[in-house]
Amino acid sequence: MEGLASLKAPFQATPFLSSRPKTWDLPTQLNFYKRNSFSTFSVRAQVESTDGSSTVSSSGESVTETLKIKEWEVGMLQNEVASSQGIRIRRRPPSGPPLHYVGPFQFRLQNEGNTPRNILEEIVWNKDKEVSQLKERKPLVVLKKALENAPPARDFIGALRAANERTGLPGLIAEVKKASPSRGILRENFDPVEIAQSYEKGGAACLSVLTDEKYFKGSFENLEAIRKAGVKCPLLCKEFIVDAWQLYYARTKGADAVLLIAAVLPDLDIKYMIKICKLLGLTALVEVHDEREFDRVLAIEGIELIGINNRNLETFELDISITKKLLEGERGKIIRERDIIMVGESGLFNPEDIAYVQEAGVRAILVGESIVKQSDPGKGISNLFGKDISV
């Protein structure tokens, strides 16, 4: 794809980002991106921390305009860096630069226009906007303050290991899921706390709570309510994370773990977010769907929990043999050597499916549809495993 990489243009220095290179081809961008720990999050932080009292930068732009331009530049860079790592999901719709952009790039609009290529891309674009708006209302300093009142983070991986050792079966992450883009409404009569309690009673090790409202009819209120109701299973905030700000937000709402999707996040973002997770006491479940994503994730230091999603999030196609395929050979060996816990995700409906992914090498599973649809979700767990795992 011809993109920014083909453009070589002098780059004007700004007061906000240090030592920008004079040429701007892809390798240069990658280095620059690396050196600056680049993300929208860090750019915002840089602009915001430049001068708390002034609203005009030395180039005469207002801070808000500057911020918009920087965010747009970063967005374009993120798309380019991501595509160099085989990530097809673009972080934002391709669009022209903001009104006051006077930078050197002569961007052409991409031919595809502003239509997302698939559902995952649509979700990500929507999330990006949603998070920008939320951040306006709750800046990071406010979240950092709120962290003081957050309930302590609990040991997500420890709970999975303990369940696996206790039952000899994969530890269950049971998903509180009202709806999904692929299946529509899964459960009409949806009481998140009741479902969570029923899962816990049925032997779930951990819970996954969908917080996306638009596509999954979930919410952070659900997450918070489940935590406040005294459910002891550690909680995964099942969200589409595109910005480190969301990690802080999830923690303030009682999350013990978060999901990082390799199909969406470039390596540098995953590394950066893992560091922040560690700082906040959050466990990162890093999700992959193919060999390339898996290899990228295995090259990242400090990964302890990896999910293989059997659902292709671009096409919805479900195939549990993906888990087997990815864990065969050298990759499976690396996993065992490093004692990484693998989670088999999506499309698991019966004891045969569980046996199949366990045989492939998973020590945990993430299940939504097959159990949330049961009138008694806790009993649904017994049906899924073919036995009562609560004892």
Ligand SMILES: O=C(O)c1ccccc1NCC(=O)[C@H](O)[C@H](O)COP(=O)(O)O
């Ligand atoms: O479930 C979907 O339709 C979906 C669509 C687009 C992005 C993500 C999606 N699901 C997220 C998940 O990975 C599942 O909720 C989770 O693994 C449980 O899957 P299942 O047991 O098949 O409900």
